Amino acid sequence: MENNKERFKMLDTVYMLMIILPIVCGIIIKILTTPQSDDIAISGARIFFTLKLPIQDLPITESQINSWLVMISIIGLCLFLTHGIKEKADTKRQHVAEWIVENTEKLVNGNMGEYFSGFAPFIAAILALSAFSSLMALFGLYAPTSDVNVTAGWAILVFFLITYYKMKCGPVVYAKSFADPVLLAPLNIISEIATPISMAFRHYGNVLSGSVISVLLASGLQGLSAIILGKLPGFLGEFPLFQIGIPAVLSIYFDVFSGVLQAYIFAMLTMLYVAGGFPADEYFRRKAVKNN
Amino acid sequence: MLELAIGIILGSCALGAGVAMIAGIGPGIGEGNAVAKACEAIGRQPECKGNVTTTMLMGCAVAETTGLYALVIAILLIFVAPGRLVNILMDTIK
Numbered sequence: 001m002e003n004n005k006e007r008f009k010m011l012d013t014v015y016m017l018m019i020i021l022p023i024v025c026g027i028i029i030k031i032l033t034t035p036q037s038d039d040i041a042i043s044g045a046r047i048f049f050t051l052k053l054p055i056q057d058l059p060i061t062e063s064q065i066n067s068w069l070v071m072i073s074i075i076g077l078c079l080f081l082t083h084g085i086k087e088k089a090d091t092k093r094q095h096v097a098e099w100i101v102e103n104t105e106k107l108v109n110g111n112m113g114e115y116f117s118g119f120a121p122f123i124a125a126i127l128a129l130s131a132f133s134s135l136m137a138l139f140g141l142y143a144p145t146s147d148v149n150v151t152a153g154w155a156i157l158v159f160f161l162i163t164y165y166k167m168k169c170g171p172v173v174y175a176k177s178f179a180d181p182v183l184l185a186p187l188n189i190i191s192e193i194a195t196p197i198s199m200a201f202r203h204y205g206n207v208l209s210g211s212v213i214s215v216l217l218a219s220g221l222q223g224l225s226a227i228i229l230g231k232l233p234g235f236l237g238e239f240p241l242f243q244i245g246i247p248a249v250l251s252i253y254f255d256v257f258s259g260v261l262q263a264y265i266f267a268m269l270t271m272l273y274v275a276g277g278f279p280a281d282e283y284f285r286r287k288a289v290k291n292n
Numbered sequence: 293m294l295e296l297a298i299g300i301i302l303g304s305c306a307l308g309a310g311v312a313m314i315a316g317i318g319p320g321i322g323e324g325n326a327v328a329k330a331c332e333a334i335g336r337q338p339e340c341k342g343n344v345t346t347t348m349l350m351g352c353a354v355a356e357t358t359g360l361y362a363l364v365i366a367i368l369l370i371f372v373a374p375g376r377l378v379n380i381l382m383d384t385i386k
């Protein structure tokens with residue numbers, strides 16, 4: 001019995017380290033690789049090294065490393081929340097885990113219908129990955145979602161899902177869905193291609209614009225405090241008076257609110273597109289015919 | 293002469309980025325309308341507040357898309373285009 005308790009506590013510590021260590025690692029990598037400079041610069045993801053592959057070289061960038069760190073962190077969080085789970089909830093973490101699962105299932109069932117209830121884990125994964133990626137900016141790390149390649153990858157995945165569910169009744173029904181009014185077929189095809197592009201750009205643009213505006217505001221405030229306090233001698237002349245507090249307000253909006261909202265919108269659009277593209281009436285009619 | 297050409301390229305890129313962001317007007321007006329109507333709806337039926345708010349946020353996000361396209365183009369014009377165009381210029385001179 002005593003042995004079991006110790007084992008439980010040890011595993012808990014391991015999971016907690018799994019949550020915290022990736023973020024610490026990210027901060028250390030960031031400190032080690034950022035070249036020293038005085039002025040504030042707006043730059044894309046830093047390329048650490050390039051893998052030599054036969055078809056095309058694969059550059060390993062900051063956004064890839066950070067998204068892997070986020071993934072490890074989320075796995076740690078999941079293991080921590082579900083550790084020591086019982087049939088009857090009696091710990092706080094089990095209540096939190098059940099709350100998350102129940103709410104995601106409610107969201108998916110409400111928006112996609114009963115047929116798609118198996119989508120809940122996928123939607124929860126997208127929500128968690130996207131939200132935590134955007135929240136990386138709170139630690140001063142490069143948010144993976146402000147790289148268009150990351151969001152484009154997710155959007156292409158969603159596009160494949162949409163096409164798969166549209167194809168459920170065979171290619172003929174799929175082709176027919178474009179030619180609803182026959183004259184509008186070209187427009188329908190364009191809007192089909194525009195779906196992943198707009199999803200990728202929406203998420204990326206929101207997060208990136210937030211970080212660009214934050215950097216611009218920080219440099220502006222630096223200039224302002226240099227103008228007002230610059231004449232004072234010594235330490236007082238370099239005191240960052242206006243940089244205290246004001247950027248934090250913007251950070252709450254851009255990093256926390258906007259990041260989480262974009263995650264929600266990405267997941268919501270995924271659900272709406274996948275459920276909307278699925279020809280439910282036709283599919284269930286055919287299934288009924290087959291069964292009879 | 294080369295300096296002048298590069299100067300024209302950089303200036304045009306900056307101007308183009310500024311002009312592209314005029315597109316920000318559209319989403320601004322659209323989202324303003326959406327929020328105004330949502331406020332009206334909540335005023336009329338306060339019990340629907342949750343549903344109205346989520347629907348409004350979704351609509352706002354979709355309406356924002358055109359503005360974000362403009363933002364992406366402006367960012368490309370500022371950070372990517374000058375280097376590319378100067379490279380093309382250098383290649384043609386050679």
